[in-house]
Amino acid sequence: xxxxxxxxxxxxxxxxxxxxxxxxxxxxxxxxxxxxxxxxxxxxxxxxxxxxxxxxxxxxxxxxxxxxxxxxxxxxxxxxxxxxxxxxxxxxxxxxxxxxxxxxxxxxxxxxxxxxxxxxxxxxxxxxxxxxxxxxxxxxxxxxxxxxxxxxxxxxxxxxxxxxxxxxxxxxxxxxxxxxxxxxxxxxxxxxxxxxxxxxx
Amino acid sequence: xxxxxxxxxxxxxxxxxxxxxxxxxxxxxxxxxxxxxxxxxxxxxxxxxxxxxxxxxxxxxxxxxxxxxxxxxxxxxxxxxxxxxxxxxxxxxxxxxxxxxxxxxxxxxxxxxxxxxxxxxxxxxxxxxxxxxxxxxxxxxxxxxxxxxxxxxxxxxxxxxxxxxxxxxxxxxxxxxxxxxxxxxxxxxxxxxxxxxxxxxxxxxxxxxxxxxxxxxxxxxxxxxxxxxxxxxxxxxxxxxxx
Numbered sequence: 411x412x413x414x415x416x417x418x419x420x421x422x423x424x425x426x427x428x429x430x431x432x433x434x435x436x437x438x439x440x441x442x443x444x445x446x447x448x449x450x451x452x453x454x455x456x457x458x459x460x461x462x463x464x465x466x467x468x469x470x471x472x473x474x475x476x477x478x479x480x481x482x483x484x485x486x487x488x489x490x491x492x493x494x495x496x497x498x499x500x501x502x503x504x505x506x507x508x509x510x511x512x513x514x515x516x517x518x519x520x521x522x523x524x525x526x527x528x529x530x531x532x533x534x535x536x537x538x539x540x541x542x543x544x545x546x547x548x549x550x551x552x553x554x555x556x557x558x559x560x561x562x563x564x565x566x567x568x569x570x571x572x573x574x575x576x577x578x579x580x581x582x583x584x585x586x587x588x589x590x591x592x593x594x595x596x597x598x599x600x601x602x603x604x605x606x607x608x609x610x611x
Numbered sequence: 612x613x614x615x616x617x618x619x620x621x622x623x624x625x626x627x628x629x630x631x632x633x634x635x636x637x638x639x640x641x642x643x644x645x646x647x648x649x650x651x652x653x654x655x656x657x658x659x660x661x662x663x664x665x666x667x668x669x670x671x672x673x674x675x676x677x678x679x680x681x682x683x684x685x686x687x688x689x690x691x692x693x694x695x696x697x698x699x700x701x702x703x704x705x706x707x708x709x710x711x712x713x714x715x716x717x718x719x720x721x722x723x724x725x726x727x728x729x730x731x732x733x734x735x736x737x738x739x740x741x742x743x744x745x746x747x748x749x750x751x752x753x754x755x756x757x758x759x760x761x762x763x764x765x766x767x768x769x770x771x772x773x774x775x776x777x778x779x780x781x782x783x784x785x786x787x788x789x790x791x792x793x794x795x796x797x798x799x800x801x802x803x804x805x806x807x808x809x810x811x812x813x814x815x816x817x818x819x820x821x822x823x824x825x826x827x828x829x830x831x832x833x834x835x836x837x838x839x840x841x842x843x844x845x846x847x848x849x850x851x852x853x854x
Contacts, residue, residue: 448679461775606726
């Protein structure tokens with residue numbers, strides 16, 4: 411089961427062969443949806459970070475004559491960007507201390523996946539949580555959403571805190587892959603949780 | 612896309628199209644008509660006064676799996692790129708999305724008592740409304756801003772980063788609708804429904820690659836233009852100070 415959230419990963423590497431290889435590997439990761447951004451020059455790297463906010467940067471320490479993560483973080487005011495060093499040749503280990511992680515040419519799908527999950531603090535999902543069936547409570551909440559109730563109204567109706575309602579709604583979206591009310595309505599009718607006549611237009 | 616090679620100005624246009632028929636869409640958005648015989652890409656572009664570099668940049672970007680930020684945005688014609696994007700918007704709003712709606716109407720049984728058909732269409736219409744808002748924002752605000760830049764004026768209160776940072780994926784909700792139909796629309800198999808679903812799958816891919824052209828080619832080109840104007844202004848100020 412793929413995690414729904416997309417992770418934008420920028421790959422700054424001047425070798426096209428290595429860059430394309432990393433992209434191909436990222437697309438194979440089983441648990442994650444990755445949006446790769448290929449970057450071949452310092453200008454493109456700057457554009458990329460000004461225009462978007464990638465979560466992770468995979469970068470060759472020798473990129474464009476030498477890449478310095480500390481300097482980069484402060485220059486582009488992205489103190490939290492996670493940098494992974496792409497090691498294709500011998501690299502000074504003291505230099506590597508500025509990186510959050512490193513990968514080599516021999517990285518496997520499993521180890522790359524582990525490293526990204528770890529950097530993003532994503533816990534491996536348990537099978538039980540993954541099940542697509544909704545709990546009775548979640549079904550009640552779907553019915554309320556479909557009837558047009560707000561989170562606050564649902565909380566009052568079911569005697570829950572608003573935070574619990576929000577958590578339930580996130581779990582529902584994750585289990586069903588449905589994020590919109592219009593979509594939940596169709597789900598609820600097909601599964602006979604509500605009748606068409608009960609839906610406010 | 613499966614066929615994967617980088618095209619150059621001297622390749623024959625017919626080869627480009629036959630090796631990847633999706634490029635027909637790119638051609639027509641640039642206003643390049645068919646009937647070009649054995650002309651090369653460059654010749655066809657020049658006949659129609661289209662910037663060859665920009666045309667090839669989009670073609671190769673799409674070919675290579677649309678994931679690379681353009682290395683040399685200064686080689687793109689922002690005007691051509693913007694025309695291309697405007698034509699794409701017209702294609703989605705005036706042709707593709709209405710066509711899909713018509714096919715959906717034909718394919719789903721609107722007389723069903725559970726109201727599912729009605730809800731699917733309602734979902735679809737809401738979606739199209741969102742896409743329209745998204746694209747109209749770009750037509751009205753972003754392109755107006757870029758036209759000003761092209762005229763050498765830089766507005767103080769806006770920059771392209773404002774747009775790029777909140778530029779959202781628009782194909783996700785369409786994908787949701789498609790999944791709902793496949794998973795929950797319980798009806799006999801039909802060619803009409805398949806045809807509608809094929810169109811939705813294709814449209815999803817096209818919307819995604821359209822957005823990528825905006826993010827990875829258009830935005831960097833506009834960032835470059837913004838920088839150029841700032842540099843020109845500074846130089847102008849220096850000269851003004853020296854006099």
